[in-house]
Amino acid sequence: MLRTRGLTKSFGGLVAVDDVDFELGTELCSLIGPNGAGKTTFFNLLTGVLEPTAGTVELRRDDAWDDITDASPHETAQRGIHRSYQVTNVFPNSTVLENVRIAEQAAGNDSTALWRNVDHFEAYAERAYAKLDRVGLSHRAEEAASTLSHGAKRKLEVAVALAGDPAVLLLDEPNAGVSSESVDEVRDLIEDVAEDHAVLLVEHNMDIVMDVSERVVVLHQGAVIADGPPEDVRSNPDVQSAYLGGYEPGSLDDGAASGDPEGGLS
Numbered sequence: 001m002l003r004t005r006g007l008t009k010s011f012g013g014l015v016a017v018d019d020v021d022f023e024l025g026t027e028l029c030s031l032i033g034p035n036g037a038g039k040t041t042f043f044n045l046l047t048g049v050l051e052p053t054a055g056t057v058e059l060r061r062d063d064a065w066d067d068i069t070d071a072s073p074h075e076t077a078q079r080g081i082h083r084s085y086q087v088t089n090v091f092p093n094s095t096v097l098e099n100v101r102i103a104e105q106a107a108g109n110d111s112t113a114l115w116r117n118v119d120h121f122e123a124y125a126e127r128a129y130a131k132l133d134r135v136g137l138s139h140r141a142e143e144a145a146s147t148l149s150h151g152a153k154r155k156l157e158v159a160v161a162l163a164g165d166p167a168v169l170l171l172d173e174p175n176a177g178v179s180s181e182s183v184d185e186v187r188d189l190i191e192d193v194a195e196d197h198a199v200l201l202v203e204h205n206m207d208i209v210m211d212v213s214e215r216v217v218v219l220h221q222g223a224v225i226a227d228g229p230p231e232d233v234r235s236n237p238d239v240q241s242a243y244l245g246g247y248e249p250g251s252l253d254d255g256a257a258s259g260d261p262e263g264g265l266s
């Protein structure tokens, strides 16, 4: 579906992503690692936000690999790689539905014609409504996005990322800042969208990662130090010393495996 070869990004003397060979299939794969490991930089390279120092990014289309290393963020989105952001990134004064409809319109590459054609407008609104339904927000469709709780805004972000029906979804900490009562809903949402998308998930909550992932890739100082099923990664001594630090399922209340050296979920 999506692969990198020798992908590298340096910022001056700092190698943030270091010679990464990675391939994402039709699966739910999590990318984990301590703060500063290079996860966000890796997402930025996959989506054209940053240009790599070296290496390639390729997307599978039919039976061939397309080189998208130099594609812009807009082009990568058009080609079917969508992303949700670590920081909430919605238009607060637009309605919940408008936020997704605008994304559907942008994905449809129909941004000017749309305003002249009522049928198109309604078709996009319908698709947007379906996305809201999927994330459990259709009952808030007509409210301003600013009125949503933080957790509901994260769901809206996922709905925006679903707009245009991408093949690949990159979810950057969809659970960040979500209240503890809503964690299960976010987990269910991640599992649901993985039913029909290839998903690469960055998530610091190890209970979620170990529960939902088919595969876990661990970055440390920009390099991949482990790649495999969650149970293998969890027991990998290199991963334990670089990141997990004694993590046991359900131990998050103790602050283990939070990615934050001082404990607690970041």
Ligand SMILES: Nc1ncnc2c1ncn2[C@@H]1O[C@H](COP(=O)(O)OP(=O)(O)OP(=O)(O)O)[C@@H](O)[C@H]1O
Binding pocket: 011, 014, 016, 033, 034, 035, 036, 037, 038, 039, 040, 041, 042, 259
């Ligand atoms: N634009 C930039 N200029 C200089 N250094 C950067 C830049 N972006 C990231 N870095 C550095 O690259 C390294 C990797 O950062 P990155 O944000 O990718 O890590 P991360 O794994 O996403 O961390 P977190 O879990 O805290 O989000 C860090 O040392 C960071 O300070």
